[in-house]
Each structure stands twice: as structure tokens, then as C-alpha cells.
Amino acid sequence: MDVVLGIIGGSGLYDLPGLEGTWETIESPWGEPSDSVLRGTLAGTPIVFMPRHGRGHRLGPTQINYRANIDVLKRAGVTDLVSLSACGSLREDLPPGTFVIVDQFIDRTFAREKSFFGTGCVAHVSMAHPVSRDLGDRIEAAAEVSGVKSRRGGTYLAMEGPQFSSLAESHLYRAWGADVIGMTNMPEAKLAREAEISYATVAMVTDFDSWHPDHGEVDIQQIIATMNANGDAARALVQALAVATPPTREVCSAGSDTALEFAIITSPDARDPALVAKLDAVAGRVLHRTAP
Ligand SMILES: CSC[C@H]1O[C@H](OP(=O)(O)O)[C@H](O)[C@@H]1O
Ligand SMILES: Nc1ncnc2[nH]cnc12
Secondary structure, X not given: OEOXXXXXXXXXXXXXXXXXXXXXXXXXXXXXXXXXXXXXXXXXXXXXXXEOOOOOXXXXXXXXXXXXXXXXXXXXOOOEEEEXXXXXXXXXXXXXXXXXXXXXXEEOOOOOOOOOOEOOEOEOOOOOOOOOHHHXXXXXXXXXXXXXXXXXXXXXXXXOOOOXXXXXXXXXXXXXXXXXXXXXXXXXXXXXXXXXXXXXXXXXXXXOOOOOOOOOOOOHHHXXXXXXXXXXXXXXXXXXXXXXXXXXXXXXXXXXHHOOOOOEOOOHHHOOHHHHHHOHHHHHHHHOOOXX
């Protein structure tokens, strides 16, 4: 498969300096995406960049239209998607400045649309392995090359926000074994899987959330300062990742490329044509194929 690398820039990352390209507006039947996408090439790799909160950080984590964003990235041809996200640390050994290459998620969000599917076209995809190992390998290698302090593996707890956690919640999430906490990677990772896009996250630690006895409560000014410091390292990592990205790749070991193969359970005659039409980009591969 020909690789198109998608980058979702989180807090503090609203463009990709060095990416030669143009901003393109792509319409989606799922509503308004966060912004236009910046499409170009970096080290010969085709890249599509989307600022998750919109340029100027207009949108909070609950207001982001995750379905429209993933649909637009699918329409732009993205096959491999990397989320760059600010996060809090739930572990002593993951101090601010550490980049965690997450491999699991706990979804505690509750006020978001979480699926492209529903009445008139029901589908159930596996989320056992939400992150592509191969993409994680490439990110790990890129982190090494760019001198970024990284940690392979970790569980990201997605909370609704926009308020940060209480002390009791922070302790609870630590007891659950979560490593980092943020507000955006769910339902993004679920929707990427439904859209058959390989997904991985670089969770860039900005703070110790509220559990750490020596660090007190989360302070947005401190987060912004650390986020800005992390920004240069994130851009270096993307550059190295572009260099490490092959023009074509094998089938995703996490099953992303074929997630919908047997996932749609609604019989063809019971499907809602309006929903099927909206699913043209996300599920066109399986919905519009002709019987052998
Ligand atoms: C600015 S701190 C809180 C904010 O930052 C993270 O967003 P993103 O993942 O897009 O970098 C976090 O999830 C919150 O939305
Ligand atoms: N402590 C925290 N909790 C949730 N989201 C965050 N983003 C950055 N730090 C965070």
C-alpha cells in the first residue's frame, strides 16, 4: 500500500514548518472539521497535517468534530496517522519532556460521537490493539534519531475535560495502571480504526497531573511553557519520521487496513441509504464492492 502520513497536531502544534505545501479545504458529510489540512511533502513523504483544535486553538476537546476530522483525513488519502498530543503524567518515571509512544487507551469520555456507524448501518470493529506496531516502530526509531527522550508503550487515559482531574480521579487512574492522561485521543483512535487508518500517538508529557505530592495541582501556564518547549522536539521527530517512512508498506499488523472486512452486521437490504452515502470515504471499500 502507498503510504500517506497524516499528522494531527495537538495543543501548541498548529502548523508544520518545513512542510512544503498548501492549505486545502476538504468538505465532509460529517460536519465541520477542525480546520483545513496542510498537504505537502517532507523528505519525499506525502504528508497531510491537521491542527486538532483549529488554528488559533478555537476548539476545546469536547467541541472537536472527531468524525469530520478522520473523514477528511481519509478523503485526503491518509493511511498512517500520528497524533501529537500534550498530556499529563501519572508516573514518577515519566517527567515533563518525555514523549510516550502510547499503545493502549482507556476511554472515559462521554460527550462525543464515537462511531461513524449506527442505526441503518451497524458495525463492530476490534479495539484490542488500537495502535499500529509498525508505525510505533518507525516513531521509536525517529525519536532516537532526533534525540527525543521517549518511552515505548503506555496507556493513555482519555478524560472528557475541559477541567483537569480532581486529586481523587488522578489517584484512581494511577490505580488503574494508566500512564498518561489527556482529553483528545478518544474517540479519535476508535474512529481511525473504523476508517481503516493505522493510528499511533506520541503523548508529550507537560505536567504531573494532580497526584504528585511535590508538584501540586495542574497549572495551565506551566503546561503551555512545557508544551512550547516540547514543540521543537515534536517537529524534529516529525522530520525524522518522514525520513523513516517508506513509500509503500505491508499490511498493518494491528489489522487497521482490514478492520471493516467483517465488521458490518446490518444486512444490505436493511441499510439506510443516507447513512451508506455518508460512509463513502470511511467504508466505501467494503460497502461498494461487488460480489465476486
Ligand atoms: C493545553 S492542555 C489541555 C489540552 O491539551 C491536550 O490536547 P491535545 O491532545 O490536542 O494536545 C489535552 O488533551 C487537552 O485537550
Ligand atoms: N494533566 C492533564 N490532564 C488532561 N489533559 C492534559 N493535557 C496536558 N496535561 C493534561
